Amino acid sequence: MKYSKEFKEEALKLSDEIGLKKAAQQLGIQYYTLSDWRTKRNAAAKAKKYQMTDEELKQRNLELERENAELRKANDILKDALGFFAKDRKK
Template sequence: MARQRQYDMDYKIQSIKLSNEIGLTKAARELGISPSTLNGWIKASKEGRINLGFGTQTPSSAMSLAQELEMLRKQVKDQNKQIQRLKEENTFLEEASAFFAASRLKSTRTKD
């Protein structure tokens, strides 16, 4: 099984900028990375998960307000799901802790 290579954020940003200048396929070939990897980074930058810095968005590459609103709503929905899951886990852990504390107290009483 091939080991997945890790790239730092600066490398990704420079790769995206290069692909904007010379094209995705040519940039991927020059960098020695898969075009699908580079395309994933480009998509992430369009979704706002990779910040290319000031002055890099053009009207054609920027998200529309509707797209941005949709993305933000999805993020809020995902975060709410995660919050609910964490609350449930905390409740379970509190109950388990109380159970074990009670059983420990019970076992020390029977030893005396």
């Protein structure tokens, strides 16, 4: 059976309030149907949570490039320090 988007949304709201089993019984639909709708809704919400706008992606990219540059500098400093101390030990 096909259910409208509005019906599904209201059914999910009801299931959030009173639980899946009670909501399914009150609405006269199968428990697993309502459970499947909930699983799909949660997966879609999770996927949407991780989506970024182009501007957010650009900003994040700039942050990562800056961090990468800082880490490269720190790595170079550590390499120089290691070389300095290695020479000092050979004497």
